[in-house]
Amino acid sequence: xxxxxxxxxxxxxxxxxxxxxxxxxxxxxxxxxxxxxxxxxxxxxxxxxxxxxxxxxxxxxxxxxxxxxxxxxxxxxxxxxxxxxxxxxxxxxxx
Amino acid sequence: xxxxxxxxxxxxxxxxxxxxxxxxxxxxxxxxxxxxxxxxxxxxxxxxxxxxxxxxxxxxxxxxxxxxxxxxxxxxxxxxxxxxxxxxxxxxxxxxxxxxxxxxxxxxxxxxxxxxxxxxxxxxxxxxxxxxxxxxxxxxxxxxxxxxxxxxxxx
Amino acid sequence: xxxxxxxxxxxxxxxxxxxxxxxxxxxxxxxxxxxxxxxxxxxxxxxxxxxxxxxxxxxxxxxxxxxxxxxxxxxxxxxxxxxxxxxxxxxxxxxxxxxxxxxxxxxxxxxxxxxxxxxxxxxxxxxxxxxxxxxxxxxxxxxxxxxxxxxxxxxxxxxxxxxxxxxxxxxxxxxxxxxxxxxxxxxxxxxxxxxxxxxxxxxxxxxxxxxxxxxxxxxxxxxxxxxxxxxxxxxxxxxxxxxxxxxxxxxxxxxxxxxxxxxxxxxxxxxxxxxxxxxxxxxxxxxxxxxxxxxxxxxxxxxxxxxxxxxxxxxxxxxxxxxxxxxxxxxxxxxxxxxxxxxxxxxxxxxxxxxxxxxxxxxxxxxxxxxxxxxxxxxxxxxxxxxxxxxxxxxxxxxxxxxxxxxxxxxxxxxxxxxxxxxxxxxxxxxxxxxxxxxxxxxxxxxxxxxxxxxxxxxxxxxxxxxxxxxxxxxxxxxxxxxxxxxxxxxxxxxxxxxxxxxxxxxxxxxxxxxxxxxxxxxxxxxxxxxxxxxxxxxxxxxxxxxxxxx
Ligand code: SF4
Numbered sequence: 042x043x044x045x046x047x048x049x050x051x052x053x054x055x056x057x058x059x060x061x062x063x064x065x066x067x068x069x070x071x072x073x074x075x076x077x078x079x080x081x082x083x084x085x086x087x088x089x090x091x092x093x094x095x096x097x098x099x100x101x102x103x104x105x106x107x108x109x110x111x112x113x114x115x116x117x118x119x120x121x122x123x124x125x126x127x128x129x130x131x132x133x134x135x136x
Numbered sequence: 137x138x139x140x141x142x143x144x145x146x147x148x149x150x151x152x153x154x155x156x157x158x159x160x161x162x163x164x165x166x167x168x169x170x171x172x173x174x175x176x177x178x179x180x181x182x183x184x185x186x187x188x189x190x191x192x193x194x195x196x197x198x199x200x201x202x203x204x205x206x207x208x209x210x211x212x213x214x215x216x217x218x219x220x221x222x223x224x225x226x227x228x229x230x231x232x233x234x235x236x237x238x239x240x241x242x243x244x245x246x247x248x249x250x251x252x253x254x255x256x257x258x259x260x261x262x263x264x265x266x267x268x269x270x271x272x273x274x275x276x277x278x279x280x281x282x283x284x285x286x287x288x289x290x291x
Numbered sequence: 292x293x294x295x296x297x298x299x300x301x302x303x304x305x306x307x308x309x310x311x312x313x314x315x316x317x318x319x320x321x322x323x324x325x326x327x328x329x330x331x332x333x334x335x336x337x338x339x340x341x342x343x344x345x346x347x348x349x350x351x352x353x354x355x356x357x358x359x360x361x362x363x364x365x366x367x368x369x370x371x372x373x374x375x376x377x378x379x380x381x382x383x384x385x386x387x388x389x390x391x392x393x394x395x396x397x398x399x400x401x402x403x404x405x406x407x408x409x410x411x412x413x414x415x416x417x418x419x420x421x422x423x424x425x426x427x428x429x430x431x432x433x434x435x436x437x438x439x440x441x442x443x444x445x446x447x448x449x450x451x452x453x454x455x456x457x458x459x460x461x462x463x464x465x466x467x468x469x470x471x472x473x474x475x476x477x478x479x480x481x482x483x484x485x486x487x488x489x490x491x492x493x494x495x496x497x498x499x500x501x502x503x504x505x506x507x508x509x510x511x512x513x514x515x516x517x518x519x520x521x522x523x524x525x526x527x528x529x530x531x532x533x534x535x536x537x538x539x540x541x542x543x544x545x546x547x548x549x550x551x552x553x554x555x556x557x558x559x560x561x562x563x564x565x566x567x568x569x570x571x572x573x574x575x576x577x578x579x580x581x582x583x584x585x586x587x588x589x590x591x592x593x594x595x596x597x598x599x600x601x602x603x604x605x606x607x608x609x610x611x612x613x614x615x616x617x618x619x620x621x622x623x624x625x626x627x628x629x630x631x632x633x634x635x636x637x638x639x640x641x642x643x644x645x646x647x648x649x650x651x652x653x654x655x656x657x658x659x660x661x662x663x664x665x666x667x668x669x670x671x672x673x674x675x676x677x678x679x680x681x682x683x684x685x686x687x688x689x690x691x692x693x694x695x696x697x698x699x700x701x702x703x704x705x706x707x708x709x710x711x712x713x714x715x716x717x718x719x720x721x722x723x724x725x726x727x728x729x730x731x732x733x734x735x736x737x738x739x740x741x742x743x744x745x746x747x748x749x750x751x752x753x754x755x756x757x758x759x760x761x762x763x764x765x766x767x768x769x770x771x772x773x774x775x776x777x778x779x780x781x782x783x784x785x786x787x788x789x790x791x792x793x794x795x796x797x798x799x800x801x802x803x804x805x806x807x808x809x810x811x812x813x814x815x816x817x818x819x820x821x822x823x824x825x826x827x828x829x830x831x832x833x834x835x836x837x838x839x840x841x842x
Contacts (some may be wrong), residue, residue: 044760050389051388051390052389053338053342053343054342090320091318094324094338095324101699111552112770113709114340114709114715117339117710122334123718124638124710124724127342206611207452210412210450210451210453211530213452214448214529217449222564239451239452242446242448246448265312266446268298270447271443271444271448271570273449280298280442280575284298284576
């Protein structure tokens with residue numbers, strides 16, 4: 042399974058393509074796609090150049106957790122820097 | 137692609153050129169057989185060609201076309217300066233290929249005076265973005281340090 | 292310090308306005324990201340993992356209290372209250388929004404700062420000795436020449452789309468604090484036999500995937516010809532440098548493919564054609580720029596401060612800071628005070644807005660308004676009266692800026708790594724933090740002496756690992772963080788590239804490995820030998836054995 046991620050154009054924040062076809066900062070809100078469909082979804086997402094930049098696919102497992110080679114990178118993108126737990130999305134969730 | 141031209145060297149006015157179809161010949165073809173291309177008016181120089189000994193080749197042409205295979209491949213900036221400054225070529229030096237709005241001023245400063253570029257309004261705005269330049273180049277603009285000296289001497 | 296005149300101010304203001312237009316065109320969709328990216332990069336704006344990152348230039352590392360206060364203001368207003376000093380005497384903001392960057396740049400332009408050419412395939416911010424103008428060992432202040440290079444290279448029309456980025460560093464001391472042998476061009480001001488000062492010109496050094504120590508292509512270049520000579524080098528590079536392979540595009544590859552001798556021939560041939568063509572400044576302008584860097588109004592003071600000697604006697608902590616963090620000044624009664632941005636367990640190079648303001652106040656009061664950023668990610672107050680050092684230290688201590696570890700094992704250079712950087716294989720900062728915590732004891736650190744650890748999160752080598760006495764490079768092994776250790780590198784006048792020792796280590800093991808190396812060094816050293824000296828004396832093998840001996 043795949044999800045689509047990108048950075049928001051205006052502020053660079055990490056976003057995921059949600060079920061409602063809107064961008065959300067929450068990985069949990071990301072729409073899941075079968076590997077076979079994901080390419081087309083990505084290509085469509087990449088045309089939304091006034092909203093986002095640098096869109097690509099991330100692999101997830103059945104439970105929606107990030108998997109594969111880029112797990113650490115994607116975990117850091119999702120949460121924030123591991124050396125500043127007071128910054129990024131992780132900060133909001135602790136507070 | 138539209139052709140834009142500067143009214144004069146350096147920072148003249150830029151405007152669309154009337155299409156005057158030029159007979160193009162590549163540097164290789166020209167050097168192999170100049171007779172066969174006697175009616176050619178524009179010499180097309182690839183950006184990996186040495187221009188060190190090109191003076192007599194360019195001198196007979198009204199137009200020299202330099203290529204930017206990609207906008208970020210900047211070899212033609214140096215070629216243009218050498219042709220304009222060292223070869224003292226006074227004809228048209230035309231930029232072709234990856235010609236972006238935000239590069240036009242650099243090109244003008246290196247001696248280009250014609251551009252295969254579609255948007256005259258954008259080009260005109262781009263050429264007005266900077267009043268001064270720090271360093272001398274192939275245009276006629278006096279570098280800032282010379283202007284400073286002129287001010288100081290006048291004062 | 293250099294001050295802008297109307298010309299400089301206009302250039303920077305027009306650049307800010309131009310960038311505002313470029314951002315507007317991107318936001319409206321007129322520019323695609325592909326078209327915008329080179330434009331934003333030429334103005335120092337990257338996209339990192341979590342946000343945009345703006346790199347602001349601090350030309351040759353010299354700035355004022357007013358500028359530092361404005362950097363603090365920008366950190367609060369447009370970022371998350373902090374900044375990060377880099378290995379190129381720049382400062383980075385990790386969180387600005389694209390829509391805010393034009394305003395941020397306007398705020399900086401008001402205090403004569405900018406982000407021009409802090410990225411992109413152009414001539415980058417010129418770097419220099421952080422002690423310039425204060426060091427007892429310099430032949431003259433190199434900064435006027437840095438400023439001359441800054442102006443010449445700014446928006447150079449011919450050299451804005453080079454094969455690759457281009458970094459120039461200048462030193463004027465035999466003790467090379469600017470790492471001139473590992474830059475695209477390194478310039479060393481020195482005196483020749485006739486007593487004239489001129490430049491040794493070193494070309495083709497660099498780190499990254501293929502590290503090289505540079506080659507001297509000219510022993511002595513008369514100063515007034517600097518710009519035409521640089522222009523000749525850049526022209527040869529722009530025309531001849533490779534553009535077919537990103538990893539082979541730096542000038543070091545060209546110099547080493549051609550051979551230094553042939554490359555020198557090409558440069559000299561080009562220079563012969565342009566040396567009298569009006570590129571070089573006239574004497575009046577050279578003098579005008581030098582005038583900005585005239586020494587501040589130093590007082591006539593005794594070489595020793597009685598008060599200082601009393602203060603240090605009663606205070607071991609202060610005494611240590613004096614020993615480790617202060618350096619001899621060329622004027623009697625003054626000292627150069629280093630400010631470590633490497634607190635034990637902290638993030639190398641990070642500084643909060645409040646700390647920036649504390650440093651600004653100190654510079655204002657005690658250092659003729661001058662601050663320096665170092666390529667080792669620290670700060671310097673270049674001109675402090677010895678009798679003021681205790682006051683300065685107390686303020687620094689209160690601000691968490693008085694760690695006495697300059698040049699010691701916890702003064703670690705680390706790139707941002709995977710905590711921020713999109714190109715990273717691994718994190719760098721947590722490794723630096725754990726090494727620093729493991730070897731925290733300052734007595735022990737001082738007894739180990741000079742020991743430079745440098746960490747990069749990928750082969751781009753922003754953390755200069757190749758020239759660390761101990762270098763650590765992050766590599767990715769099937770999605771896990773691994774670290775390759777190199778030994779014996781140096782960025783100084785005795786520049787050398789470190790050698791890889793053995794297989795990669797897990798993030799858990801790499802800290803142990805550093806400790807083992809340090810212990811081994813201790814057991815092997817003779818009196819006064821630094822880590823690097825021992826390594827050079829006994830070679831890599833004994834270190835490898837110590838490192839990989841079954842635990
Ligand atoms: S060395 Fe690699 S990981 Fe570190 S900042 Fe540079 S590009 Fe990023």
